[in-house]
Structure formats: C-alpha cells, structure tokens
Amino acid sequence: MLSKILWEAHVPLVVVRSYGMIGYIRVQIEEHAVVESHPESEMPDLRLDRPFSALQKYMDSLDLESMDNKEHSHVPYVVILYKYLQLWNQQHGAPPKNYKERKAFIELCKTGMREKENNEPEENFEEAVKAVNTSLLPTSIPSGVQSILNKAASITPSPTTKPFWIMARALHEFVTSEGRGALPVRGTIPDMTADSEKYIKIQNLYREQAAQDADWVLRRVQELSQQLGPRKIVPSLDNDVRTFCKNSHALRVVKGKSITEEYKGSINLGEIGYSK
Template sequence: MASSPKSPEQSEKNKQYDRQLRLWGDHGQAALETGHICLVNATGLGTEILKSIVLPGVGAITIVDDKTVTEEDIGSNFFLECSSKGLNRGSEALRFLLELNSAVQGHAVQEPPDQILRENPDWFKSFSLVITTALSEKVVTALAQHLWDINVPFIQCRSVGFLGSFRIQIREHAIIETHPDNEQTDLRLDIPFPALSDYLDSIDIDALDLKDHGHIPWIVILYKSIQKWRLTHRDNWPMSRKEKNEIREMIQEFIRKDENGVPISEENFEEAVRAVNTSLVPSFLPVKIQELLYSNAATNLTKESSAFWIMCAALRGFVEAEGKGKLPVKGVLPDMTASTEHYVKLQNIYRTQAAMDTDVVHRKVQQIVAQLHADSISEFDVKLFCRHAHDLILIKGSNIATEYQLGSSVAAYIARHLEEPDVMMLNYIMLRASEMFESEHCRAPGEWEPEGDVAKLKTCVTKFLSEISYSQDLARKDDHIQEMCRYGGAELHSISAFLGGCVAHEAIKLVTKQYKPVHNTFIYDGASTNTATFTL
C-alpha cells in the first residue's frame, strides 16, 4: 500500500528543519519540540544561547529576569534595541527571540530567581533544562543544589571580557544514540546466525562466472577467506597483524586472472581487502555495556526506574538467554559494490534477524513493565535501544554546590591541572575569584576602579589557592588578575556569541538525549582562542 502524501505543513516543516533532521532524526526533533528551557538572565550570552535553541525549534522557553535594560545591555545584546531602555530585559529579549521561530512558545517572569527559590521551588520542576548567566555565587549554589535534588539538568554560564565558561550539572544522563565517529560494524562473521550462514554457504566463489564474480558482496569474499584460513589454524579467529595479512593473501587467491596470469581488478575484492582491518572484530559483549547491564540500577528495578534501566534489564535477559552472550544484531549493512539482488538479499537477512532480536527484547520489556506497573515503553524506543546497544553511554555528573565547597577531591583536581603547560585552569580560578569578589563587594572587579581592585582581586585569588592547598607561585597569575580588573565585568558580544553557540549545542544534546555532552566544564579564552574541558 502506498503511503499517504505528507501534509503541506509537514513538508514545509521538514524543509525548514532539513539539515538538523539529518543530525538527530524525526524522533530527536520531536524530543526537542517537547522541551521547555528556562533561562535565568537575558544577558548577551543568555540571548545568544536561546537564539541557537529557538531556531531549531525547541518547544518553549521561559526567561527569568527582573533587571531593566541599560545602555550597557544594548551595547552587548543584539536582541535589545534603544527603545528597550528602561523596560524589563527578559520581556524585551523574549519579544525579539520569538520572531526567529513562530512555532516556539515563550514566557517571561519578572522575578529574581532567589525569590522563586524561596517562595515556589517546585516551579523549576516543569523544565527540561535550566540555564543561568551572570548569577551570583550564593544564588548559583542554592539553585544548583535545588535542581540537583529535583533532578533537573542545569548549565551555569559565564562571560567576562575575553573569558567564557559553562558547567553542566546532571545527576545521571543516559545516551542511546551517541553517534560515534567510527561506528563498529556488526557482521557476525565469526558466529553467523542461521539465515546468514545459509546465504554465505550457498555461494561458491570459484564456480561463479566472470560477471557474477565482480558483483558478490565483499562480506561473502571475506567470510570464504576466513573459513579457508581457519581450516589450517584449528578453527581460531584471525587477530594478529600477521594473521590478518594471511587473510588478505587468501582474498588474493580468489581474484580471477586473465590469460596472461595478471589479476583482474575487481572493486568488490579490493573492498574485501580494505575491510580486513575493520570487519574482523569478533562478536563480544563490550565491558562497558556489561557493567551497565549488571549495575545495581538495572538489576534492582522499581516503579520509578527510568525506561533506560528497564530496557537494560530486558537486554540482560536477552544476552543471557536468546543472545547466548551477545547483543542483538544491529541490522545495518555498510555500502558495498554488489549486484542489487545480492545486496538487497543480504540486507534483508540482517534486518530480519535484527527485527527478531528486537522483538524478543520488546517482549521482555513488556513483561517487566507489567510487573512494575510502570509507564509503557514503545516498540520504536526498544528498536532504537537495540540498534545502538553496542554504544550506550551513562554519564554520572557532580553537584555544582559540592564543587563550590572545594572538597578534597575537587581541590586536588584543580591543583593537579594547575601544573599543565598552558594552565587553562588558571582561567577557571580567575572566574571563581571574580565571583568571590562580587559576593564581597557587590560589583565586578574593576567595574569602578580597575587599578584599585587589583589588590582586592589578588586577595580573592590567594584565598582560593589557599582553600585548595596550593602554595606554589603561578606564572602570569598577576597578569591574569590585572586583565580581569581591566574587563570590569564587561560582556563582549563576540565571546558571548561563540560561547552561546557551544552552550546551545550542549542544551540540545541534553534535551534530545543524543550525542555525548561535555563532561562537565568548558573554558574558552578568547584572547588566545584556546579551549579546555575539565571534569570537576
């Protein structure tokens, strides 16, 4: 039956979001469109972040900002204009941001975040993600602790002069679609399942005529070469470089030669030779996946267990029974030179086995859901889970409030990275010391008197280094202190624009639960164009 034509609205939507759909698919877009992101403070950095979230079509945004627009705001924020001066900054920025995408819903709250925390803390539970900019150390700590307690992801962002940073706080973040740069093929040539084994054994390369010889898939060629090699190697699997070279020689023996004994060049055989390095990986259960399947969260399920852990439990049941120690077949076949008949037949063999494996896992998921009286999990989600089961990732984050308390492990980590040649960690210390300065003096260092604040900021830096028990003298420390005072807390739009794009990428990763996010701190030095990531 032919599928019904798409509606004009859907076609227009696909056209608008075409490039991003290639990155995270229809299901990723659907997740983004149900997301609701809260931004605290519509600074230049804040609006740049929302710009890159509104354009791809997030469901809704809420801006919390009780500040009025100043001349400084207009100079650093492209989403404010001269007529905005004296009006609420959040409402004005929201008005211009929503012009970028009519499908996005927007709200503005003209209350300080600490007041919301005191009077209505449950309000933050409705968000997929909370992002803050230009927030004081005290409020950041309180908000971070609350968001940690209610398990809402949080990104703290800062942009001061040429420096910018963001810190991601997540308690637990499971990623099914990690989109690895080099995805491992899953061909099962070492333990072919019955349908694949029947197909591979049915082809006799030596009996093929010249036309068909150049159109059989390289998987068949590789399999036949391995089988021939194993006859003289006690049925072992080729693993070493020497053994893989012997497989290449076996492939060469299958290549046809002309009447003069010169090998005839055939692309499928050349592909088979190239595939030796990438496709001779034996089928096994990766250690990292085994750790997930047998972790406490997967073996001791409750009604509150997430869909991820329920699927992990079901997958463990498959591995222990039907899978015989192996994960479900991916069902994805790489491109190759082959006749349409051969390729389609081979593709259907892998897809059919993958569907059968997925069906087994889905039935196990349904049984667990029924036992726990938990929310249902769709067949599509199970299929996606099985397809990417080889590359599952679970990130366990840390609390920003704990980081600010500078416990022994955090202090040791910071001190250790101060020994690195480029000392990007020093920029982190400058930003933290500036927050300490603002807490004590209610203004940014250098905002009133750059030269006079140098000594005060140096005191904050010294205090911070003392708290992490770091007694060595840091090269260029004084230069960095003077630079921070010269910035005077100013926000440069070029820095905020770059950092805003980076934060938006991370926000989309968290909302769609695709791609691996930064874990967990990112620092950008616009003066040197250096970047660094740290796990605090």
C-alpha cells in the same frame, strides 16, 4: 541552597550567568544516559565469526568456484570474507588474531581472485582485502557497555526506574540468553560492489535479524513495564527500543556531581589542565 534541594529531588538544574561579553553555563544532573552517541570510528557489525543461522545458511548456499566470471566479480565482499574465513578456520582452528595472521589471510583471499576481461583485478575481492582489518574483528561487547549491563543486572525495576534502565535490564537479559553473549545485530551493512539481487538479499538478512533481536528486547521491556504498577514508566516502546538496540554497542552513561559537593571539596587543578 537551591542546587542541594534539586539534587536530592533528582531534578536537573541549569545555572547561567552573563557578565557583558562573558558568561558561563553549568548543568547539574545526577545522570545523563546517551543512546545515540554517534561514535567517530564505528566498525561494521557483520558477525562473520559467529554468523546467525539465516546468514550462515545463505552464505553456505553460494559456491564461488562454480560461478561464471561476471557473477564471481559481483559477489558482495562479505560473502568472500565468510568463505575464506571458513577455509582459514579449517586450516588453523580459529580466525586470524594478529597482524601476521591477517596478512596471511589476505593472501589466502587473493588466491580466489580472477582477472576480468580487461586484465584488471576484481573490485569485490579488492574490497574484501581492504575490509579484513575492520570486518574480521571478534564480536564482543565494549567495556563501557558491559559496565552498563552489569549495573542493569542488579536493578529491580520500580515505578521510579528510568526508561533507559528498563531497556538496559531487558538488553542484559537478551545478551545472557537469546544473544548468547552478544548484543543485538545492528542491521546495517556497508556499501559494496555487488549485483543488486545478492546485496539486497544479504542486507535484508541483517535487517530481519536485527528486527528479531529488537522484538525480543521489546517483549521483555513490556513485561518489565507491566510489573511497575499504576505509576509505571513506559517508553514509546517500538521506536525507542529499536533505536536502543541498534545503538547498543555505543551506549553511554555520564555521571554528574552536585554543585554543593564541588564547593565542599577543593578543586583538582590537574583535572582542568592547570600547570605552573
């Protein structure tokens, strides 16, 4: 059977049939790796609970209390959240973890809000308050991505290793060393009310850190690839690795079944939503 031969040879098979106005398509593939999965709800990667050194140094250099009203009302909300998170941690020993603590943290942020000349609240502080639930989440690795890293850790690269798994192996090594348990910085930040100078400065800090993290992974991919011999499989390194790192929080691997295997077993009607 063609499907069995191609499955054993690790070659994808696409079966298409048409009956007049009706038809179907069936893809037989052992594994499909997804790098750019475009998740519907994506939280910003601000690292406020564990800021990298360049970000922390810049944030610490800013003093909200000494700013005049105009400058104060144009500080990016990421700075506001960082400053009040430091104050909160001094008082409580750890970032807010639940609804009650986050509500109390919001009230703490509001204590620093000043009224503008028209007696309206500062937009940047209002943005900070709205961003608490999404921007103060602990920096962590999603369970699905962690499963991929665990598998990558057990892989010994060979000439037949797919580029995805070479990059995943390098990513695993980054997480356990340079990343100190975290994925590479994504390098993007949300839009926010701010003066151009400070916003661009912070934006560049995130971008530069993302580039440094991707460079580390890239070097490791190159080293692993050089070990593969004359039949080595090397991705188009620079762009592929940077895209891989930027989307590392949403990596997915979809496992397939062979058509032969499906015909051998009985169909589970529960899996297709059948009910009597």
